[in-house]
Amino acid sequence: MSMVGSSWVSLKVLAQSRPFTTVLAAALSLLMMGALTAAVGVSPIDAYQEMWSADLGSSLALATTLTTALPLILVALGFVVAYHAGIFNIGLEGQLYTGALTALLVGSHMHVPALVHVPISLLAGAAAGATWAALPALLKLLGNVNEIVSSLMLNFVAILLIGWLVGGPLKDSAAASPQSVPVSHSAQLPTVFGMPSGLIVTLLAAGLIAWLLARTKLGFEMRTAGASAVVAKRVGIDTHKVVLLSFLMSGGLAGLAGAVELTGNQLVLTENFSSSWGFTGVAVALIGGLSPWGSIFAGLFFAGLTRAGDVMQFTLSVPVSFALIVEAVAVLLVLSSVYLRSGALALRWPRQRKRASKSKSGLEVHPT
Amino acid sequence: MTALLVASVGAATVLSLAALGGLIAERAGVLSIGLEGYMLVGAFAGVWGSHLGGASLGLLLAVTAATVFAAFHAVLSVTMRLNQIVAGVMMNLLALGTTSFANQAIFGPGGASPVPGFHPLSIPGLSTIPLLGKALFRQNLFTYLAIAAVVTIAVFLGHSRAGLALKAVGEHPLAAETRGISVLRVRYAAVLFSGAMCGLAGAALSIGTVDVFVENMTQGRGFLAVAAVIAAAWRPLWVVAACLMFGIADAAQVWAQVFAIHIPHQILGMAPYLVTLLALVLLQRRPAMPAALGRPFAREAV
Secondary structure (H helix, E strand, O other): OOOOOOHHHHHHHHHHOHHHHHHHHHHHHHHHHHHHHHHOOOOHHHHHHHHHHHHHOOHHHHHHHHHHHHHHHHHHHHHHHHHHOOOOOOOHHHHHHHHHHHHHHHHHHOOOOHHHHHHHHHHHHHHHHHHHHHHHHHHHHHHOOOHHHHHHHHHHHHHHHHHHHHHOOOEOOOOOOOOEOOOOHHHOOOEEOOEEOHHHHHHHHHHHHHHHHHHOHHHHHHHHHHHOHHHHHHOOOOHHHHHHHHHHHHHHHHHHHHHHHHHHHHOOOOOOOOOOHHHHHHHHHHHOOOOHHHHHHHHHHHHHHHHHHHHHHHHOOOOOOHHHHHHHHHHHHHHHHHHHHHHHOOOOOHHHHHHHHHOOOOOOOOOO | OHHHHHHHHHHHHHHHHHHHHHHHHHHOOOOOOOHHHHHHHHHHHHHHHHHHHOHHHHHHHHHHHHHHHHHHHHHHHHHOOOOHHHHHHHHHHHHHHHHHHHHHHHHOOOOOOOOOOOOOEEOOOHHHOOOHHHHHHEEOHHHHHHHHHHHHHHHHHHHOHHHHHHHHHHHOHHHHHHOOOOHHHHHHHHHHHHHHHHHHHHHHHHHHHHOOOOOOOOOOHHHHHHHHHHHOOOOHHHHHHHHHHHHHHHOHHHHHHHHOOOOOHHHHHHHHHHHHHHHHHHHHHOOOOOOOOOOOOOHHHO
């Protein structure tokens, strides 16, 4: 069963033109930001200056921007790794929440030195995210349940579960609004030269995923299965294993995102812990051309926009939500540009058009 | 007990309007992950319109804005054949960003103060029936619209040529196209219709319930509507039954008052999603999902 359809092809084109896509998206985003600030009567020049000082103006500003980028990048990596195996994981939000929850439990209940506590909390978060992601994978493999629908449903189950826990069993009785007890000091991610050490974890994760996809047998199997499940089966690849492992890695990265954010930034868990990172991370992955390194740059860029939004909300009264608009429109424009470049407009070259449309006809073999 | 029923029907109204729209889009083969976004646009436009010129203008603007928003989505997913999941997720982000931005830009950081809204209309006679009378016949306009919509859609899908054409497009677009049905046109119409229905649903939520707009006020109800469509195996009457059941879970706060037992509302809130997952597992033997759901269609390939 394929709910993915042949638009797979158009995303492939996107993945083949990475630097162009990412630069185009960044330029468009800056233009849109100027237009939106002008729309509420604020000079775009002021906005750009504000963005500069909010993002890079001081080492504290830079550290905050980096901290904001980490969950975005890690979630994007989670989307990318599953995407290459032909799987759409849109359960990242729920996996992120379960990761944060487990990191909190380990980070607040264990009593061990920081050298052990920090990594064990992060690993626990990643393991929990992977476990939550294993559910749609197993439902797909054992019950033939569409993984897109099930992972979407499980997002809400996870968010509601956390909402109940932080208002009930895990509630910090000293806090006014529902929030959990904080993680122990020994489990908090330290800063290194004033910069968040979660950055090291994130870069390691990106490197690992890039290496896995490009250099390992499993990576090759994943990409083959992603290109065509039929071919993969024919050459003897265990596609069930690929589906399960891809989901585990994808969910693990989302869980790690939750754990890094919890132990490195928020320290307590609340019902609104995530700013929809499970979905904005998908935007970051697409803008990053669906590559691990591209995700880092796109994540940093959008974190910069978000931080600028946070600051301009106060200094210039520009609604913070402009960053969301910019992000979504940038992705849609980039994806549309793929469509426009892929032959749909090439009416003058009928032969080329025919070939282009054939590959998008929905008649070829699909992954998943 | 009556209070529980009234609250449940109110919640089910919002869900049913959106879910029936989503049902039509999905039966035509277009994934309706964007319902959440359409609803949010409808909810905001409703408040804005009502602020400008009363509740009727609010309703009109809600339906128009959500339909236009859905039209953008149709261009992306039907004409451009973008990945429908990605397009849906992005449209939801766009709706969240745009409505929050516009809300603050137009009404200031505090949002609008309450605007004129729709209030319950009692149907003489029927509304005095014990228990059910108040729940079904002393609701606002939107509940009656939802009842009318489900009857119309059930007849349309089950007993009309156009309904058959729509289903054909969702099951086997190539076959439909060779029989002279324009897949593109049918899918556009279906997506626009789902936009209009979500406009109603959004308005029911804002100017039909609380008369204000709150950022992200749909809070996943669009996804709940998608869940209802799936749990109901893409059949209209079952969609409404699922929405009623989900509505009962949504009216959780009232539960505690009625039965004097405290179930955390989040636990009740999980029920719809778990039921949908269960339905997906159980329905595997009888594939109910439109065969071409989520697959773009290129006419040149015919």
